[in-house]
Amino acid sequence: MDYLYQRWAAHYLAAIVAGTLKVGERMPSLRVLMCLHGISLSTALQLCRQLETDGYLEARPRSGYFVRPRMRIRPVAEPRLEIDPAxxxxxxxxxxxxxxxxxxxxxxxxxxxxxxxxDLYPGVALKNAAIRALKHAPDLFVSAAPNKGHPALRAVLAKRAMRMGVLMSADEILITHGCIEALNLALRAVARPGDTIAVESPTFYGLLQVLESLGLRAIEIPTSPQTGISIEALELACQTYENIKAVVVVPHLQNPLGSIMPEAHKDRLVALCEAQHIPLIEDDTYSELINDEIPLFALKARDKTGNVIYCASLHKILAPGMRLGWMSGGRWQARIEMLKYAQTRDNEAWSQIAAAEYMASSAYDxxxxxxxxxxxxxxxxxxxxxxxxxxxxxxxxxxxxxxxxxxxxxxxxxxxxxxxxxxxxxxxxxxxxxxxxxxxxxxxxxxxxxxxxxxxxxxxxxxxxxxxxxxxxxxxxxxxxxxxx
Amino acid sequence: MDYLYQRWAAHYLAAIVAGTLKVGERMPSLRVLMCLHGISLSTALQLCRQLETDGYLEARPRSGYFVRPRMRIRPVAEPRLEIDPAxxxxxxxxxxxxxxxxxxxxxxxxxxxxxxxxDLYPGVALKNAAIRALKHAPDLFVSAAPNKGHPALRAVLAKRAMRMGVLMSADEILITHGCIEALNLALRAVARPGDTIAVESPTFYGLLQVLESLGLRAIEIPTSPQTGISIEALELACQTYENIKAVVVVPHLQNPLGSIMPEAHKDRLVALCEAQHIPLIEDDTYSELINDEIPLFALKARDKTGNVIYCASLHKILAPGMRLGWMSGGRWQARIEMLKYAQTRDNEAWSQIAAAEYMASSAYDxxxxxxxxxxxxxxxxxxxxxxxxxxxxxxxxxxxxxxxxxxxxxxxxxxxxxxxxxxxxxxxxxxxxxxxxxxxxxxxxxxxxxxxxxxxxxxxxxxxxxxxxxxxxxxxxxxxxxxxx
Missing domain, CATH: 3.90.1150.10 (Aspartate Aminotransferase, domain 1)
Structure with missing residues (x-):
């Protein structure tokens, strides 16, 4: 339970509490932390993030972390590691x-x-991109939509996935109607009605509705407001319940907690699911809304056996009015593509083209x-x-x-x-x-x-x-x- | 098995074979047929259609039916009324x-x-409507899509449904991603994996794929190339199999047969399903492609108890590149709306607005x-x-x-x-x-x-x-x- 980053976070917390580091002072940079303590970039980042989440540091764009005035409100308590029956x-x-x-x-x-x-989304730019797309391809509405999604959007998504350590080709990406369809397809690919699915607790009600609509049982795994799903509790659940058919996790900015899984937790989670032969469904809807400029690695980035089904969407980060999600189904890709085809066929092309054009430009970042x-x-x-x-x-x-x-x-x-x-x-x-x-x-x-x-x-x-x-x-x-x- | 229209069709066939009505001559008009034989418009229409399908008459726009030169190819044989096991x-x-x-x-x-x-679709008009929609509502991409579908499209669909004898309010219409999603939702609303669904045989492979993807069994009901699903065979199947959970039928221009159910068959089908408490799922994808100007009545038009789930789409008739379908779920409407929300949320607004604008204009007809x-x-x-x-x-x-x-x-x-x-x-x-x-x-x-x-x-x-x-x-x-x- 005691990770390297936590030890160093405690170290700097003591310095802040003791007044060695004062309110408004700059934290050592990530580079300096790495050199000083011989730790990796991800450990250095995680320790700063932990102190930020706890309210001791604040990140300022392009300047680093600074000691912030004390918060006047206590953080939510850690959960007890009890599991209710599925x-x-x-x-x-x-x-x-x-x-x-x-x-x-x-x-x-x-x-x-x-x-x-x-107002927080690039409505005008997307609108103009869509109009351009229609003018360039006036047959868009009257020709069949491209199979499995538009190549331009799949290409730009594959490129951006590299930033999160995920190497996937455009061919391995399937465009869906939002992340919610991706989750539906992922669950339908690996589970049947009556099966049990492990989910974070609390989790977003959209997921619980999907489970219910598919006749699946949920087993709720205690989840920390800081570090996300409890690996210990999940291990326990795997020992107690033999028929868990999938684990669904939002590793980054979990909804509703906002927790971010430490890198070490992600390693353990991926390894655990692999060892137990339980498909791991990753919902990566919010990663692009993490404050740091350095993207965190996805669970999918650690996936060597195709056991992780990656799902994401543009709904929260780019265009709530476009129902654009995507997924990469690991070893269930063929079955997922079949289910998608039988469920809603291919997505319409125009919004994909507009989104792809915008996302390929520097305006997106x-x-x-x-x-x-x-x-x-x-x-x-x-x-x-x-x-x-x-x-x-x-x-x-x-x-x-x-x-x-x-x-x-x-x-x-x-x-x-x-x-x-x-x-x-x-x-x-x-x-x-x-x-x-x-x-x-x-x-x-x-x-x-x-x-x-x-x-x-x-x-x-x-x-x-x-x-x-x-x-x-x-x-x-x-x-x-x-x-x- | 001997319907009024068939008796009169045989009468006129005899006249054609005997040369009383010669090649190129005009058939009596529908009005004349009604007066002459004291039959209804629908019987008169059905008799002309039967002779047209059999290759003896041809319809000429706004002129009526004419005796055509003999076809050189035989029609497909009627099926035997055997039912394979589910x-x-x-x-x-x-x-x-x-x-x-x-x-x-x-x-x-x-x-x-x-x-x-x-080229057969109004690509330019739809494109222009879409561009206008975006210019009028530049927030379309960045605001949430309207719940259950865009009101303008639902209103125009409700209005057009009246032509097929269906009285439904815009509120009873749910916009879906094509007819295929509507069929998915209808089947999920009334059946569970392992259940048996009666379908026409042959039927379009899209439906068979949907059944398979949902873990449903198909029982194939012999279907006539002329008059559609055999009511007798369906009755037999209902007696033999107790667990038929739905019947899926394409009453107009069945795919692949092109059959059109006579009105009397539709009456019997709706009554049979009601009596047996079997939900009747109507796929009305092709009705608008029937040659006559007078629209035929849908199964849904006969539905007094909410037992018919109506599904249709714009995919074949207006815009293959827009994935726009819709449905009205009868007494399963609430469950269907829940399933749709949990499956893909609401459809994007843009294409709905463009389609609605076009469909409300005289250009559509x-x-x-x-x-x-x-x-x-x-x-x-x-x-x-x-x-x-x-x-x-x-x-x-x-x-x-x-x-x-x-x-x-x-x-x-x-x-x-x-x-x-x-x-x-x-x-x-x-x-x-x-x-x-x-x-x-x-x-x-x-x-x-x-x-x-x-x-x-x-x-x-x-x-x-x-x-x-x-x-x-x-x-x-x-x-x-x-x-x-």
Whole structure:
């Protein structure tokens, strides 16, 4: 349990707590850390990230990590390593109910979705690329779509996969209708109704709905808000349940936790799944939203036997209105291609061409850098507002990327009560019950930070804070001024 | 078995054979037939269609039906009413093998697909509509797609459904990725792996692949090249198999047969499925390609209990490059919407807006009229070429619409041998083995008529005819000059 990066993180934490490194001072650079301690780049990066996630450091673009003022809110506690029995998910009615109720009411502030404001995406550039594509190929709408996806998009995706250490040819990539179809196909390729699938707990309700719709049972593996799925708990689950047919993991910026798996955990996870002959399904939807410029290696990058099925999408990072996902199915590729063909045939060409043109240009990386930095500000402002307006005992982590915060309400307060009361005021939140079929996360909510922080959002969070105070009648009227343990 | 329209068709056939009605003479108009014999419009229409399908009449736009010169080729024989045991389809490897082999070779003439030339679709108008849509709503790519499909498209589809006697509100329509996704969702809503589904035999291999991919068994119901699925055989199957969980039917221009179910058959089918509590899945992909201007009523138009799941698509009639299908799920609508959300989320908005704009204009009906008349010429020219170049004993029907011919090779000749030999010459055909998991259609081939008839196509059919001669070594070198029995 004690990794090299954790030891060095503790070392620097002690220096910060002792005042050897003061607020505003620069952390030694990654290069210096590597030389000083004889550690690898990934260990150096991981130690800085750990301190950043814990709120001791902040990354400044192109300058490195700096000691930041202390956060006023405690991080979410680590989970207990208990595994509930595998169960049919039974979550759909619950999730649908929350979603349907959100649609009935007039919503002024939607903190429930995991989505960014349209302004944060290159709408004009994509629109122009699409118009160009149509003008160059006026037969696009009236000719059959290219088999398995457009070659130009598959080529640019293969090229970008190299950045995450994944060597795959364009031929090994299959374009899908969003990551959700990729997950469907991956699960259908390796499991049959009644089978058990190991998932992170909590996890995004989209995955739980997919499992339920396919008649699969979910076994929820405790997952750390810092380091992601617990390898120990997964090992235990593999010993206890013989019929786990797949593990689905979001290694980078897990939804809803925002956790990022340390490199060593990824090694162990890939090795464990291989040794147990359990297909490992990687959902890499959020990697491009990690704050650092240096991309982390995917699970797929460690895959030597074709045991990892890689799934991703452009939905969160480039174009929420294009349903473009993709996957590489390892040794199940042929079966996945068959299932895709029988399920929805090939994706339409035009959005693929437009996305490919944009992604092949330097504008794409500029867009991603800007998006990351905007989201960082939005996450931090949202976290600060929660710290200011929510009662003492509220906890949250500010993840090192992504567009959501996972907030633990004080004193086991029911998120359902908060949901109900907030809905009355036109504020929509995602209650913890949507993220697990157990009751374990009943006192959590997920807050979207995808909209530019504004006085209106600040006021909505202030109102939400009041609702939390009111829902927990016994809470005294103190702020969440809780310093780090 | 003896319907009113059949009795009157026999009456007029006798008149034609006797020479009372001569080649080139006009058949009494529908109005006159109704008055003369006190029959309904649909009976009058059905009798003319029957004589047209059998090759005795031809429809001329806005002029009525005329006695045509005798066809030189016999229609495909009616099937025997035998039902094979229900079976797991096991067709995918076979179909994939044919498709893959077609992709390896350089294909000069593709008679295998069921697709029209891009020139037959309004590519320019759709392109312009799409560009307008983007200019009016520049956020299309970067905002979430509308829930369950774009309201404008759903509204125009609801309006057009009225023409086929179907009253459904836009709210009851769900937009899907082609008809293939609609069929997937319909089957997933009503059946579970291992269940048995009754299908027409032969049927399009896409459906057999869907069944196989979902772990469903197919029971193939004998289907007439003239009148579609045999209601008697289906009744028998319902008595024999207790666990039939759905019936999938293409009532209009069945693929590959081109059959059109008489209205009375439709009534009986809907009633039978209701009485047996078996969901009836209607695939209405081809209705708009029926030659007559008066649309036929859908099975869904007879549905009083929500037992019919209606599926259709724009793929063949408007835009093969847009993956736009839709469905109305009857009493399974809520479950289908859940499955769609969990499978691929909502369709992208752009192509829906472009299609909706075009379909709401009068240009759409003009396009359909032109497409029907073009396809009619192409079917007839193709049929004539086959009659000219193929050996005696070849049989085919010229269906009253659609884009394919179902050809029976003489003397039980193996279509696989013809496929192999044709592939060597760059000619791709769809062998009968792709359309059934039995061997029953081994001596059939489906020939696409979607491309404008040209000297090249004529030559390709001539070469195909030679291949058929060669494949059937024992056939003497006579043409298919077979007059009607």
């Amino acid at each position: 169960q049919y998910v039974g979550i759909n009615a619950r999730v649908s109910d929350f979603i349907a109720r959100g649609r009935q009411q007039t919503i002024k502030h939607n903190f429930s979705v995991a989505r960014c404001s349209p 500029r867009h991603l850098r800007k998006l990351r930095s905007t989201l960082k500000t939005q996450r931090e402002r949202t976290a600060e507002a929660i710290a200011r307006y929510f009662p003492a005992g509220t906890r949250l982590n500010v993840p090192n990327g992504g567009l959501a915060l996972w907030v633990e309400l004080p004193e086991q307060l029911s998120s359902k009560r908060v949901f109900d009361a907030a809905l009355q005021k036109g504020i929509l939140i995602a209650p913890g019950l949507m993220f697990s079929s157990s009751q374990r996360f009943e006192h959590f909510i997920r807050i979207n930070c995808g909209w530019p922080f504004s006085p209106e959002i600040d006021l909505a969070l202030q109102n939400l804070g009041k609702i939390v105070y009111e829902a927990g009648g016994s809470l005294n009227n103190t702020q969440a001024h809780v310093y780090r343990k | 079976q797991y389809v096991g067709i995918n490897a076979r179909v994939s093998d044919f498709i893959a082999r077609g992709r390896q070779q350089t294909i000069k003439h593709n008679f295998s697909v069921a697709r029209c030339s891009p 003009r396009h359909l009229r032109k497409l029907r008349s073009t396809l009619k010429t192409q079917r007839e020219r193709t049929a004539e070429a086959i009659a000219r170049y193929f050996p005696a004993g070849t049989r085919l029907n010229v269906p009253n619409g659609g884009l394919a011919l179902w050809v029976e090779l003489p003397e039980q000749l193996s279509s696989k041998r013809v496929f192999d030999a044709a592939l060597q010459k760059g000619i791709l055909i769809a062998p009968g083995l792709m359309f059934s998991s039995s061997q029953r259609f081994e001596h059939f081939i489906r020939i696409n008529c979607g491309w404008p008839f040209s000297p090249e196509i004529d030559l390709a059919l001539q070469n195909l005819g030679k291949i058929v001669y060669e494949a059937g070594g024992s056939l003497n070198n006579t043409q298919a000059h077979v007059y009607r029995k």
